[in-house]
Amino acid sequence: MLEMWLSGFQGLLHVDVFLFVVLGMAIGLVFGAIPGLGGSTAIALLIPLTYSMEPFTALALAGGVMGSVPMGGSITSILLNTPGTAPNAATCLDGHPLAQQGKAGLAIGAAGSANAIGAIIGTISVLIVLPIANDIVLLFGPPEFFLMSVFALIVVATATRGKMLRGLVTGAFGLMIAYIGYNDIAGGERFTYGIEYLWDGIHLVPALIGLFAVAEMINLTVKGGTVAKSATAVKITSMTSGLFETFRHLGTVLRGSLIGTTVGAIPGLGGTVVAFLSYSVTVQASKNPESFGKGNIQGVIAPEAAICAHDCSALIPTLTFGIPAGAEMAVFLGLLIIHGMQPGPLMLRDHQVEIYGLIWALTASCVFASFVGLAFVRVLAKITLIDSSILVPLVLSTAFAGSYAIDMSIENVVVTGVFGLLGYLMMRYDYPRLMIIVALVLGGNIERNLHQSMLMGEGGWSIFFARNISIVLMIAIVALLALPIFRALFKYWRVRTVSVGE
């Protein structure tokens, strides 16, 4: 296996293959940055280009694209509060406040280095896990997915400390709109009012763009001025400060990468949830959770590490079973099949060199993209000094155009507009926006997996107790809910012993 690993790496060292990786990286950066476009669009557009290529080269190109998309997305998230791709929405939460404080360079640097480290950790995990990936993917079924989704929902909900009631309200609203659309469990449409567009429900990316980008632009217009509050702070950010911050919070990076890798290997939750989950776990584990949402650098490091780690390990279910862990992976699967590589156990046997080449290309692209981000930090930070009268129309037009471009429907633009207004109101009245997104993404998952579990268990709840991993997850959920109680009890006990000791 080691020789295969090395020969995959050697394959990348040919000039033409290497150039394709760099080309893919550049394309991924641009597509990741523009909201509405993303890895899936980029790869779909590149497929015709790859017809005449060797499979190895085609995979190197695809890997190049997939590795740099998160970095591209994080740049616009931080600077303009516009998530370039759905998972980057978590980066907006603390990344943009940092930009507002003039620390955009710091944030981009931290995002870049977190990306790179997350990718490396993700890759190492993939290489270790790939031989046994078969069995791992088979261990997780609808009961486990249901419990994982509930777990994720609870983690994210409890992270909105101090605003718990508002978090629950927005979460409930998110769940409510998650169920709009065609119900593919029993058939029939729900709340679509005969509108054909709503058959697929509220499309996630247009809603995201509205909730974050448009809302922020409305906010900026109302307040006036520039994104960064003070020009002096912007001038002193340097390339290394972001890097330094990431290494200072290595624990956060590792934790984020771990979450990204484990959840990515299981085709249940997806990149968006992973990013928010990592963010929420970091909030929970932090000593001053109130500082999040106002520019805590850990709020940038955690999701970015998770996203890149997730992108690497999402290859596991895609390659071993052909189950795409997201839209990007689905298109990538198509690329594989067109080039004659059928995903499955045979692929791991017959195309090992290509797979390792792909994994190396992905990692290399992620690391290069971070360097590109770091190198351009000074220039990018200047964007926060552009006056809102120029910035707002520019961003709004890009946001709406990107929203339309997802699948050429004007209804996407309407959704973006509506959610933009909603997002602004939520900002004004201090309601956490992340709950809507997580609920929107997880709502469908939760219902479908619960339904399937019940059908599997023939109507009883016993199925959850019959499987090992389900039991573990249920204990985890109970522990999570009991955690605040234990914390309070612990504090009380400590106070008592101290006072008794005196």
Next chain:
Amino acid sequence: MMKFTRRDVMISAGLAAPALLAGRPARAAAAEFPTRNIQFVIPYAPGGGFDIYVRVVTPMMEKYFPKRVSIVPINVASGAGSRGVTQLYRAKPDGYTIGILNVPGMFILQQQQGSAAYDLNKFTWIGAIGDGERYFINVGVNSPVKTFADLKALSAKRPIKFSVTGPEGTAYMATKIGAQLLGLKTQLITGYKGSADYIIAAVRGDSDAVVAAVPTTMRFLRGGQLRPVISFESRSSIPGLPDATSVGQPELEKISVERLVAGPPGLPAELQNILSAALAKAVTDPAVTKWGKENDVVMKPKTPQETVAILTEQKAFFEKWKTALSAS
């Protein structure tokens, strides 16, 4: 007397020109077709089965036109495919927009959505990408069920759990009709997101059995994960298995997924013929045939008449089973 200025001549030329030019429509269009890129509408997301077939065939199709142009596949994936179909239906019938349609998937979808935006009978049919796919019933390789007889015995004791996509999908239809024809009691676990998803469910043991198309079955069979127990073909392509003939249910073979290519209603016959010929030659191109063999897809060309015949047959089959499908 009126003086004819140059201006007047220009104006009259300008007014006359459309009338003169309008007299050259279809004849000239057919003679010069194609002069620019052709759009190929795929009503599904990139990376899916139909998308792959189109992207394999269209580069070959480009070679077989009188003039070399590009065929640009565009994915219009909203509404489970209905948006793409509607877009094709409303496109200008000038030969520059064609698309691929899933039959009987489109019938099912139209019934579920109650959409009156398109009439499947009015499309101009051009051909098909390969033969329709037939189905197998499979079990996980670790399942206690080893043969079709075992499956029938199990069905006598309790309903067999089949994992499928949703009611708007062809797998659902294939499972229900197949089970009814074979006399199996079933319970469908619906809601899986794709064929790989619901097949893994069977491998994992979440469901007892799964209905899968021939290429997908072969892929998982070779990977050592699935065991087919019966084929819906009239002659099973895997030796040693019961098939539609041996169980005496020839209708099983009618359950299939056809990949039909069509143009908007009103496409002139000359353009239809050019497109049809190019498609047929592309499907029989050696590169496409080779890919088909490697992926267990039978790439046989179809004339427009054969395509219409397939459509009519599928429609009749669907009408017959429509009520059975809506009942749970």
